[in-house]
Amino acid sequence: MQYRELGRTGLRVSAIGLGCAMIGNSTVEYATRIVHRAIDLGVNYFDTARGYWDSEAKLGVALEGGLRERVVISTKTGAKTRDAAWQHIQESLQRLRTAYLDNCHLHGLATAEDAAERTGPGGALEALIEAKRRGLIRHIGCTSHRSDVLIAALERFDFEIILVPMNIVETEPLETLIPLCHERGVGVTIMKPLATGLLPAPLALKWLLNQPIATAVPGASTLAEVEENSKVGHGDATLSAREVAEAARLRRELEHERCRICDQCLPCAAGINIPEHLGTDVMFDHLRTMGREGFLAYPWSRDTLAKDLESRQKAIAAIEACDHCGDCESRCPHGLPVMAMLGRQLPAFRDMVGMYGEMLRT
Numbered sequence: 001m002q003y004r005e006l007g008r009t010g011l012r013v014s015a016i017g018l019g020c021a022m023i024g025n026s027t028v029e030y031a032t033r034i035v036h037r038a039i040d041l042g043v044n045y046f047d048t049a050r051g052y053w054d055s056e057a058k059l060g061v062a063l064e065g066g067l068r069e070r071v072v073i074s075t076k077t078g079a080k081t082r083d084a085a086w087q088h089i090q091e092s093l094q095r096l097r098t099a100y101l102d103n104c105h106l107h108g109l110a111t112a113e114d115a116a117e118r119t120g121p122g123g124a125l126e127a128l129i130e131a132k133r134r135g136l137i138r139h140i141g142c143t144s145h146r147s148d149v150l151i152a153a154l155e156r157f158d159f160e161i162i163l164v165p166m167n168i169v170e171t172e173p174l175e176t177l178i179p180l181c182h183e184r185g186v187g188v189t190i191m192k193p194l195a196t197g198l199l200p201a202p203l204a205l206k207w208l209l210n211q212p213i214a215t216a217v218p219g220a221s222t223l224a225e226v227e228e229n230s231k232v233g234h235g236d237a238t239l240s241a242r243e244v245a246e247a248a249r250l251r252r253e254l255e256h257e258r259c260r261i262c263d264q265c266l267p268c269a270a271g272i273n274i275p276e277h278l279g280t281d282v283m284f285d286h287l288r289t290m291g292r293e294g295f296l297a298y299p300w301s302r303d304t305l306a307k308d309l310e311s312r313q314k315a316i317a318a319i320e321a322c323d324h325c326g327d328c329e330s331r332c333p334h335g336l337p338v339m340a341m342l343g344r345q346l347p348a349f350r351d352m353v354g355m356y357g358e359m360l361r362t
């Protein structure tokens with residue numbers, strides 16, 4: 001495995017990490033096997049969050065028995081206030097069964113105003129600073145789906161690590177954000193490396209290894225996926241002429257298909273969470289990558305199935321209520337055909353509801 005410096009933190013991290021959102025959806029036994037396989041393959045950077053179902057708890061179980069000291073744990077708090085963030089940190093430490101967090105991010109800064117609120121007086125950042133002073137956290141980072149918001153956050157505080165989406169289609173961070181991070185010694189970690197299942201893993205990860213980043217954190221819901229992803233960090237990352245051409249083709253093809261999760265299409269009059277369905281829908285991504293048979297056979301946690309059944313039914317009702325006002329499309333800066341994309345997802349969403357019912361009955 002290739003290892004890289006994580007900014008000025010002094011940590012050396014595997015160029016391919018593990019995004020742990022997906023392990024929150026499987027049984028604890030299978031999640032443990034995924035984490036252990038990743039470690040066997042040289043992965044030492046684990047990106048989780050209290051918001052990823054019970055991913056923290058499953059990662060904590062998997063790292064028991066002496067593995068914790070071999071890895072870097074990065075988690076997140078979406079809290080706005082100091083008090084709420086302090087509570088989150090205590091809970092994350094408990095769930096992860098650890099005495100310290102290597103990194104804690106302010107999770108999902110939505111706008112510059114949101115960043116100002118959370119880094120301002122009484123904001124969540126104050127709790128992270130205090131936790132670092134007490135040795136409960138070693139580094140402080142922040143995440144956003146928007147480069148401009150991360151730049152605004154870095155103007156307000158000297159964060160040590162950032163997490164931002166980047167992939168063959170979404171290259172905006174390369175323009176200003178990443179050069180700024182290098183200038184300031186900020187560790188650059190990358191989410192959505194496969195554009196939520198739209199890109200082929202080996203090429204997408206190899207492309208990222210050629211960018212000025214510390215680590216990419218693809219999620220993996222199966223042992224086969226964690227093996228495929230991790231092995232990219234083992235070999236020669238030089239892109240062949242054929243791979244460069246294929247990356248360019250994918251960029252052209254997906255430019256107006258890949259949702260950047262920037263929220264600029266909101267609000268939707270029908271209450272549809274457009275960025276979630278088009279850009280971050282983990283269960284829909286699972287169905288797309290596993291296929292129907294694989295989805296039905298997967299060892300899902302029953303809690304995940306029950307929760308997604310409920311939210312999926314609400315999503316279907318909301319999408320069916322879309323009155324085609326067109327506001328989302330006129331606001332989308334990337335020219336996405338939002339209405340058509342949501343319409344294309346509906347049959348799969350209905351199928352998922354049927355499958356959940358079937359799986360929960362067994």
Ligand code: SF4
Binds near residue numbers: 268
């Ligand atoms: S067209 Fe449909 S999805 Fe778009 S904003 Fe209007 S109601 Fe919402």
Ligand code: SF4
Binds near residue numbers: 263264275279336338
């Ligand atoms: S649909 Fe467009 S505006 Fe809405 S989140 Fe995706 S990229 Fe942003």
